[in-house]
Amino acid sequence: MRERLPTFQQLRAFEAAARHENFSRAADELHLTHGAISHQVRALEQELGTPLFLRKGRSVKVTVDGRKFAQVLAKAFDDIAAGADALRPGRGRGGQRLTVSAIPSFAARWLAPRLGQFIEQHPDIEVLLQASGHMQDLEREAIDVGIRFGRGRYPGMKVDRLMGDIYYPAASPAYRGGALPRTPAELAQATLLRSNEPWLPWFRAAGLALAEPSGGVMFEDLSMLIRSAVDGDGVALVRHVVAMQEIASGQLVRLFDIATPSPDDYYFVSPPGAADKPQVRAFRTWMLAEMAAFAAELRLT
Structure with missing residues (x-):
């Protein structure tokens, strides 16, 4: 079976392209050219005998089968990354990574100045903070937690209201x-x-x-x-x-x-597959406590 596996380059290029639904962004992430991504994806489609993207001009949209395959690959890559981390010095003793995405203004002005407190309480957790104003697909992009400002409608996600403004x-x-x-x-x-x-x-x-x-x-x-x-x-x-x-x-x-x-509130959003991770539970507990104290101080509910 292993002899029939597509090449790692093909799989990596496809997973990034499917996650972004954009060959140029995948190329930027992997430090390749747009043409190289397109070539690897085409080769993978020929290898599997099925189209993975619907192409219309310069735009691409991942197919239903392609999306399912990309999710399989994302989990496999996460497992590989976790296994590699466990072998690195200092990682084999319970080190955990937590990926958090937050809107830029909130990330820079409220969250980042307080993250040191969380890290002091949880020194084994490495926090990767991404500041983005885009509504990412948290599950597809392997993001553990999204801090969102909206109406709380995030289908399929575990959602906790943090506070208003x-x-x-x-x-x-x-x-x-x-x-x-x-x-x-x-x-x-x-x-x-x-x-x-x-x-x-x-x-x-x-x-x-x-x-x-x-x-x-x-x-x-x-x-x-x-x-x-x-x-x-x-x-x-x-x-x-x-x-x-x-x-x-x-x-x-x-x-x-x-x-x-504000008609919108701040929400703690996590994909079902990440919500029960120990680092996510710890971060959720800390965020809820920090937000409650902050809201009470300012009388924001």
């Missing part, structure tokens, strides 16, 4: 030479910075009949929005968990006492 306007103390808006109505004359989070719910809470701002730059990453506000470019509608460092340091000033709850 609030929005309020903030600006640099140097904005317009320090002449900050003194009342919500004065925002009508201010430069309002835009992100994917709409201003309208806050306008309504403040009793303002203003239209949703338009034009200018639309910031998809809240860290960039906050940076622009710190630079004095305008007034930003910020999410507290993301902006609290700048508020505490005085780089940003919260305007008014009006806040609106």
Whole structure:
């Protein structure tokens, strides 16, 4: 049977291409060319006698059989990696790896500064933190935990709500030479910075009949929005968990006492196959405790 196995190069190229559903991204990951990935996948399809991708122009979509095969390969590669890790110095005595994916703003501003505490409590766990704004397929990409900000609808996943968040306007103390808006109505004359989070719910809470701002730059990453506000470019509608460092340091000033709850919450999401790993259980327990303490301190529920 082993003599009939496809080559490792073919399997590795296909698994990466199926995981990304993109030959160029697979090539970047494996430090190969797009053509090399395409060649290895074609050779594997000929070897197996079945197409693994549906091709339409430059786009590719993995077939149903291809997806099933990719999942088999992903588990096999994980087993190989775990076996190799167990042989490395310091790995054979219970060392475990935990892969966590979190949205960039949360990863950089809340999670990363606290991870040292978790590692101190669990020195045998190696944490690989990935900051990504994309909704990855956690199972396909072998990610143990995803910290997500949304409505909690993650079919097939084990999901725990962590906490909510609030929005309020903030600006640099140097904005317009320090002449900050003194009342919500004065925002009508201010430069309002835009992100994917709409201003309208806050306008309504403040009793303002203003239209949703338009034009200018639309910031998809809240860290960039906050940076622009710190630079004095305008007034930003910020999410507290993301902006609290700048508020505490005085780089940003919260305007008014009006806040609106976010319609989205933070969630701890894990694939069923990873949820029972000891390192995932330990991280879940730590995250729930950290978030509960943080939410209680800020009265966020």
